[in-house]
Every structure is written in structure tokens, then in C-alpha cells.
Amino acid sequence: MMRTLLAAAAAMAMLTGLAQAEDKLKIGFVYVGPVGDFGWTYQHDQGRLAIEKEFGDKVETTYVENVSEGPDAERVIRQLAADGNKLIFTTSFGFMNPTVKVAERFPDVKFEHATGYKRLDNLATYSSRFYEGRYIIGQIAGRMSMSGIVGYIASFPIPEVVQGINAFMLGMQSVRPDAQLKIVWVNSWFDPGKEADAAKALIDQGADIITQHTDSPAAMQVAEQRGVKAFGQASDMIQFGPNAQLTSIIDDWSAYYIKRTRQVLDGTWTSGDVWGGLADNMVVMAPYTNMPEDVAQMARETEEAIRSGRFHPFTGPIFKQNGEQAAKEGEVLSDEVLLGMNWYVKGITDTLPQ
């Protein structure tokens, strides 16, 4: 008797489960860090919440956080696919191969992998052109720095970071050719203590503006305490530097996530690669604060020029540090060059760690 009841209950549960799965599009997210990192993963989760807000009852989202980029990832992704998720976002470079493996096994599930380069019919890739924002903040720094010395806290010497440094320097040189950039590598994406120490060291060496390619608001906090200016990273960090933050480059995945979800819902989703920037609302600038109106106006104009495609931050003439010409007058560096960037532009006096 008891057993039949249990079996019936289980069958009922399965049926309702199936019914629900048909009604709702189930979407899974795999995060490399904690949702509460206030940086990379936090922003992806904001994107997930935006999907829920946009589609309400039509979707059901789940996420798994702190998934290490090893064999665990494949298990987690496969589990999400087996659980009936029809759209799965894997949001770190290291999830690339696991995502490919699972995608091959679940052809009717759509996969989206952030920052990767391997694609399948049911596996698309996407990333952001953060360098567009970095060119703008470089220009602001050029106008706002009193000492002409700007500090840059860098994480690891990979192309994405080098791209950012170069874009920043080009932006700064466009308004102040003699500006100096002091670069400090902390060899970590996330270590608030070290980031704070790096910021202090840079300020002590005369930098009056700090910018960073690391994930915590520690440097912003130091800038606020020391009375210098700074740019936020990944999230709007204004609460850590109400007087210090000039603006912040925000990773905003919401628009992309909503677009892709809609395409799955109406059956128009296709695989592909998106490297979106300001124009796609994937890179968003936080409000321009703590600066004179004419500087903010300049920033808005540059932002608009990039957004509309009238201007590309890597437009020649661009010279490498060693004097070699990378782009002729009017020539724009190709995405391929940008994605493999391993040299500094002219004017940066440091040597790039190889």
C-alpha cells in the first residue's frame, strides 16, 4: 500500500515536473566565483536577475557558483543539462572545454560560453570590448590629473589586460601627450589587501589618479581615503569612493542575456560569436562624477563616437614601445591583433612582463 502511494507520488511529481518544464524555459548559469564577489560573477548574476525580471513566469533560472575550472565544471554543466535546462551560460574562460564536451552530448540544449573561442551549432561565445571604456577613462585621466602621473593596477599580463592598458594610454595621450603611466602588476585577480597596497604605493609615488584591472573596490577605498581620484572596475563602486570615483566601467550582461533568452523562446537562436561593446550595451559607463562639466562632456562625446562606430580606440597612427609602427594613419587594428596583444604602445616606459 505504502509503496504504491510512494510510486504514485513519484509519478505525479515527475509529471508535474515535465509539465512545468514545458511551460517554462529553464536556464542554467555556471559561475567561477561567488555571487558576492562584487566583480565578475556578481555582474553575471545581475544578468540572470535581469532575465527573470524581463520574462517573469516564462523562465526559470538556476545557478551554481564557485565552480572550479577543472573536472568539476563538466559534471556541473552536464547536471544542469540533464535537469532540463535548455539554455546554459558558462561564464569563465576555463569552462570552455567542459562546455564543448557537454554541448556535443546535448544537441537540443543551447550553450553560451563567455570569453571562449570554441563554437558548435549549439554553442555560442560572447565577450565584451572593455577597451572601449578604457579609452574613455584614459581621456578623463589625462584631463583630470594634476601631476600628470597616473597609476594602473594590473592583474596578469594577458592580452585582455595589455589591451586595456594600451587603450587607456592612447586615450590619455589624445588629450595630454606627456602624461606618464605607472603600472603595477599584482599577479592576482582578487586580493583586496594587495590591491590596496598597490594603490598606496602608486599614490606615494606621485600618482593622483588610480585605475585598475583587478576585481575588488579596495583601490577605490584607498583613493577616497588619500583624497585622489579613481576609476571603478566591473561594478559601479561609488559607495566606496563618493568623492573619488570619476566613473566606472561596468560589465553589463543583461541586454545580451535578455536578447539570447528571447531568441530561444521564439526559436530564432543561432550559434555565433559576439564581442560586444558600448553599442551593444555590454560595456556601460557609470555616471561621470567628481569632474568639471567640460570633461564629462568630452567623455560623453567620445562614448557616443565609439558607440556609433565613428571612432575606434585603436585607430592609427599607433606606435609600439620599441618605435615600430603598429597601425598607419587612419588604420584600425584588427580584432585578431587586439586579441593577441603582447606589446605596449609608445609612451609607456615600463617593460611588459613576458
Add this chain to the structure above:
Amino acid sequence: MTILEAVLLTVITASTPLLLAAIGELVAERSGVLNLGVEGMMIMGAVCAFTAAVITGNGLVGVVAGATAGLVMAFVFAVLAVSLATNQVATGLALTLFGIGVSGMIGENYVGVARNPLPQLHVPVLSDLPLVGQVVFGQDGLVYLSFALVVGVTWFLNRTRAGLTLRAVGDNHHSAHSLGLPVVRVRYLAVLFGGLCAGMAGAYLSLSYTPMWMKEMTAGRGWIALALVVFASWMPGRALIGAYLFGAITILQFHAQGAGLGIPSQFMTALPYVATIVVLVIISRERTRARANTPLCLGTPFVPER
């Protein structure tokens, strides 16, 4: 502020959490208990200190809460590793993983909250002295406490009867036991002291170093503290030197980079670890010196013979 003052100030802030955690672990290890849970106790100290300080608006309450959190974690470890004689390495690792997970949960709603750092104790006249003024007399309470602990622990280990008991327990728990020394109680107290210090180290991170809460913000400092204990060959004075060496290298390499000296940053980042390995090699080569300092029962659970 001159550049020298600035460097010294940042070296002190970078070294203090390492010193606090290391001195606590040093006492625990001297009693024969290897607690690899320092990172976990530290992160719990950081989250509890920050949340308590935000809720009450009082930094001192925060420090007490951080220390208490470290203490509670250490108590859990002591019950398992000392009373139930579980494997210390495995238990310590579990404690770290547990601490990292639970702290994230506790601090979930405090991510992105900003807070002012702990007040610096300002000594009239003295704090206004050139150079030494700001550096020596302008720090917050935890910095002074870390120095007091070095002196206190040195005195305790070498000059008191209780210190002698603690070392005896760490060197040979069976002999100590047969002499009637309370092995289990001594180890409990030593482990708790370690937790207290690790909790305060965490509090220093989230209240003074970078006054904010972020998940996993200890970023491996607990592991460095563990290495420092070995580096110091279980001597408090050397732990002080080690912690400041580590802090100084970290800060100086940023300055070297900022000044464009062209030393590879990866090399500088690795230097303190390299130094630790070198010291380990030296210690293990000289058998007599190793015997003089290493607690001989380190890592061995005590099960009384019946």
C-alpha cells in the same frame, strides 16, 4: 609625508595580519597541534568583525566579534583534533573549507558595504614627531597588540612555568602525561589562543587593512602565516622578522615596479615563498637545530596509554 614614512606605514599594515595569525599558530604548534585551519579561522574573524562593526557601528565590538569567531572555530577544531584525536591535517583543511563557505553565507548581505577604518590611536606630541611620529605612534590598536603579543609569548614560552609545560606537552605528550601534566587541557588552551589571534588577524583585514567585506578576502594569508611559523622555527621573535620581511617585500616590489626598476613582478611575488623554502631546507639539514626547535609531537594526536 616622505616616501620612507609612506613605505614604512604600508609595510606595517601588510605585516600585521600575518604576524597576528602566525604568533597564534606558533603557540598552538608549540603544544604539538598542527592547525591548518588558520585561513578558515581568519576569514570567519574577518566576516564576523565586519558585520558586527557595521551592525553596532563600533569598531571595538567588531574586533571582539572577530576574535570570538576565531575562538569558536578553534574550539570546534580542538574538540575534533584534541579530544577525538582525529587526523590534524585533514581536520584543519576541513576547517578552512568550512570557514570559507560559511563566511560567504554570513557576509552575503554585507558585500558592497563601505565602512571607515579603525581609528588610529593618536598620542599627543609623540605622533607629531617627524618620521617616527606617524609610523610608530599613529597606528591602530591591533598593530600595538601584535607587538605586545610577540613580547608576551616570548616571555611566556621561555620564562614561565606554564610555558615550560606547554613546550613539554608539545615535545613529548606521553612523558608529560606520565608526569601528571594536563596534556589535553594545555592543547585546548593553545589551540584556542591560536584561534583568537587568527580571528583578530581577520578583524584587522576587514576593519583596518581594507575596511570592507568580500568573499575570500583573506586571499591565502592564513597559509602564509602557517609558512611563517616554520620560517620562524617556532620562535616568536623570528616570526616578527618573517612577517615584516614578507610585508616589506610585498610593498617594496610595488614601489620597485612603480618606479620602473624592471624587476619581474612574478619573481618578487614569489620571493617570500622562496625564502620560506630556503629556511625549511636549512632547518631540515641541521638535525640538531631542528631538534632544538621543532615540537617533536607536532601533528601527532595524543591518545593516553591505558
